[in-house]
Amino acid sequence: MSSIRLRNVSKRFNDTEVIRDVSVDIADGEFCVLVGPSGSGKSTLLRLIAGLEAPTDGQIHIGDRDVTFEPPKQRDIAMVFQSYALYPQMTVRDNMGFGLRLAGVDKKEAAGKVDVAAEMLGLTHLLDRYPRQLSGGQRQRVAMGRAIVRQPAVYLFDEPLSNLDAALRVQVRGEIVDMHQRLRTTAVYVTHDQVEAMSMGDRIVVLRDGRVEQTGTPHELYQRPANRFVAGFIGSPAMNLLDGELATNGEFATAAGRTALPMAVAAATGRATLGLRPEHCQVLPAGGDAAPGLALDGDVRGLEFTGADTLVQVDTPLGTVTAICDDRSPWKRGDRVRISTPPDRLHVFDGQGRRVAGT
Known part of the structure; x- marks a missing residue:
């Protein structure tokens, strides 16, 4: 059970309130996208779910557990960042298996999990290469593979495609959706690109100035925008x-x-x-x-x-x-x-x- 529940969550940095009384339910196995313009609070909200920031007010539950003030390592989450965050001195195989090694997983078991994830992401032929020998799209797939091998309760994606060119974004976007269809693990994905949000999400949370403007399926947001902001933000042109x-x-x-x-x-x-x-x-x-x-x-x-x-x-x-x-x-x-x-x-x-x- 890896549903996520946010109840009246707020976050202030000194006198600036960046998340304002947010309540959201994300179902077990759902792919939920947080979308909004720059400064809307979507990355901060993801960091609150991850435990990288503590809320000023409110509660955060993952499954049946109140994780509001638990550290990230106790939340059973895996995070994929915009910057890849790969170790340059390690091979692809070692990068993908590093978290398992830290967790004390048996070497043979860890190698098996890395092989399975590498095959899923088309990385098998790259396992002995180093990050400097990979393209941007390949590096992002390695970062995804590192998250997959941990088999967490929740995957968190913080604008993982921002550093890729347009063609690669479309390709890796499809790979992330395919990965979710296979694993059916709860995922929360942050993006400022509404086309990305509409094409990937089971459900979308539209944020502005730290508040939720509307939550719904892509069809609901497109066909029945709750207000003028959502109407203008969702849809291209x-x-x-x-x-x-x-x-x-x-x-x-x-x-x-x-x-x-x-x-x-x-x-x-x-x-x-x-x-x-x-x-x-x-x-x-x-x-x-x-x-x-x-x-x-x-x-x-x-x-x-x-x-x-x-x-x-x-x-x-x-x-x-x-x-x-x-x-x-x-x-x-x-x-x-x-x-x-x-x-x-x-x-x-x-x-x-x-x-x-x-x-």
Whole structure:
């Protein structure tokens, strides 16, 4: 049993509170990702789980044990760092087995565990090399192997892919997910990359300024963001967020214009934000028929070709909206077009940023 429970956990450094009353449940065998911008407190929260920092307030449980003030070595955890932290004078085999040697594990048993982990991670042919003879991706796999051989109750990953190039990040990301599928051990993974979080996590905890903004599956966060911050943070390209006012007649207005919203909004009139994801915005010829929903006519102001897709920026009466078209997009700058978005793909947030409408 290796579930993790955080109850009202706070952490202050002198007068600065970096973790603010956080309560999170991570199920046994779950891959949980802590994500947020720089300074959101995600690495500090991981260090609290690891025992590298002690909370100012609150409790931390791993399984049935209260480990709030236990040292790291008593928590049955293994941590994979951004910096690899390999011993340069040791071979891959010795690096992976070092923790077992310190724990007094029999040499034959330790060698067997190293061999199994090396085969899982494709490192068997590298066991006699030194870290300086390895690529960045290979070094990160050695660090993962060192964690695997210990067979801990919990794996903790602190931005382990930050030092890798884009192609290697995708490759090692898949290897970490594969490793978790095989081992089914509870894992907590810290990243600032929301694409990484969405593609890896069973569940995601979104942090900002030391507080939990929302917890849920990738689908829940994408389809029903709890507030304006989560809506803008989750999704790539980012959601279009148009600031304006809700009127008593159901219209949404900005300084540039107004439109009727095609759904009920559970909010009083006043300041509000309309959210449209680029992938849910269809670009049509201006003035033509559009499917039921929100229709905004405007002029194409910019195009960004990314390969499979083209991002089309359109100046509309509510502001600039980005839409995704395929690589064969016929549009060019200056074209008059219509942005069409289905009613079940619209999001509305009130003046405090809280979700008040959307699927």
